Amino acid sequence: MKKYDLLTLGRSSIDLYSANVGSPFEKIEAFNAFVGGCPLNIATGARRLGLETAILTGIGNDQVGNFIKHFLDQEGIVTDWVPTIEGTRSSAVVLGIEPPDRFPLVYYRENCADINLNIDHVDAIPFADFKAAAFSGTAFSKDPSRTAMFYALELAKKNNVTRLLDIDFRADQWFDPRAFGVTIRAALGSFNIVVGTEEEILATFLTNKEQLLIKHQQISAPEIRGNIENAIQEIMLSGVETLVVKRGKDGASIFQHGKEEIKVPGFPVEVLNVLGAGDAFCAGFSFGLLSGWDLYQSVRMGNACGAIIVTREGCANFMPTRTEVDAFVAGYGGL
Numbered sequence: 001m002k003k004y005d006l007l008t009l010g011r012s013s014i015d016l017y018s019a020n021v022g023s024p025f026e027k028i029e030a031f032n033a034f035v036g037g038c039p040l041n042i043a044t045g046a047r048r049l050g051l052e053t054a055i056l057t058g059i060g061n062d063q064v065g066n067f068i069k070h071f072l073d074q075e076g077i078v079t080d081w082v083p084t085i086e087g088t089r090s091s092a093v094v095l096g097i098e099p100p101d102r103f104p105l106v107y108y109r110e111n112c113a114d115i116n117l118n119i120d121h122v123d124a125i126p127f128a129d130f131k132a133a134a135f136s137g138t139a140f141s142k143d144p145s146r147t148a149m150f151y152a153l154e155l156a157k158k159n160n161v162t163r164l165l166d167i168d169f170r171a172d173q174w175f176d177p178r179a180f181g182v183t184i185r186a187a188l189g190s191f192n193i194v195v196g197t198e199e200e201i202l203a204t205f206l207t208n209k210e211q212l213l214i215k216h217q218q219i220s221a222p223e224i225r226g227n228i229e230n231a232i233q234e235i236m237l238s239g240v241e242t243l244v245v246k247r248g249k250d251g252a253s254i255f256q257h258g259k260e261e262i263k264v265p266g267f268p269v270e271v272l273n274v275l276g277a278g279d280a281f282c283a284g285f286s287f288g289l290l291s292g293w294d295l296y297q298s299v300r301m302g303n304a305c306g307a308i309i310v311t312r313e314g315c316a317n318f319m320p321t322r323t324e325v326d327a328f329v330a331g332y333g334g335l
Helices: 038-049 063-075 119-123 145-158 177-188 198-203 228-237 277-290 295-309 322-330
Strands: 004-009 013-018 031-036 053-056 091-095 105-108 130-136 162-166 193-197 242-246 252-256 262-264
Touching (some): 004 038, 004 277, 038 053, 038 063, 038 130, 038 322, 119 145, 130 277, 145 162, 162 177, 193 277, 198 242, 228 242, 242 277, 242 295, 262 295, 277 295, 295 322
Parallel strands (some): 004 130, 013 091, 130 162, 162 193, 193 242
Antiparallel strands (some): 091 105
16 A cells, blocks of 8 residues: 655745736736745645645745745645755746736746755655656756656656656746757656646657747747647657646547547636646646546546636645535536
8 A cells, every 4th residue: 555645746936926917017016925836736736635745846945945845734745855955045936917818927946946856855755655756847957856857757667656747848947948858758758647738749849949939928838839740649659658638728638559539628717827727737637547537537637627726816825625626517517
């Protein structure tokens, strides 16, 4: 019997989100302080749904690190392997909220703690105690974290831990956006499950910088040109067992070897803030998967969690509980 359900690995941050919803960035008068980062959001969402979750992230010896750690502890997320890394700073994100389609984003990640995770930090984790591990693409963007993630993949595989990749493409976190694809392609074959938007899947095979367009500094929502069918096929050829393509309001699609694409409908809602939707999806999907549900129902659960979070102001702080998800899906005839 495994002691924990899910380990998430990678970035964490203090998230300063505009308190003036609808205001252009330069006219924002106040910010609300939350926490975020793809792995932290997934750990929180999964925990609130009922899973035993832990996180591997780095924090600095600073008040922002204390802020992040306090939140994790309050949520009941296991922080036994969260190192305070001297000489680094905890990460920060600043976001404008201009619904329905403008969410300018600024990262403060120079010498940030979580990108300084190393092999020793990974070695401290008892992988045999976990059912699954969720990795995020940004953690592969720089060393020493990049090497630590490849090493964590090795250990997870050795201990029969289900390995999930949230592609998590953030172009400005890479010295060259094409380097993202080169690195992620090297890791793909070690994952059982890959989850990403169409844009992120295209980014995995980006060969020309001209294919990438970021408007209004929306780092998390790039426009990428390419052939999505070819990119999906390439990911499946890498050895991945299951690919889940997130399609926003249109739900998601499941791809597996030798099987037809399975389309899983979403839940139509009015959007307040799109950030965190993909992480909420991963939390819901992981919950279903680790609860023994089939893929369709697990993805449907992910769609429900994503739909709920886009109606809310932030990410981790607003992840829904199981009771909230059940009440929400009941209005749509259930999962």
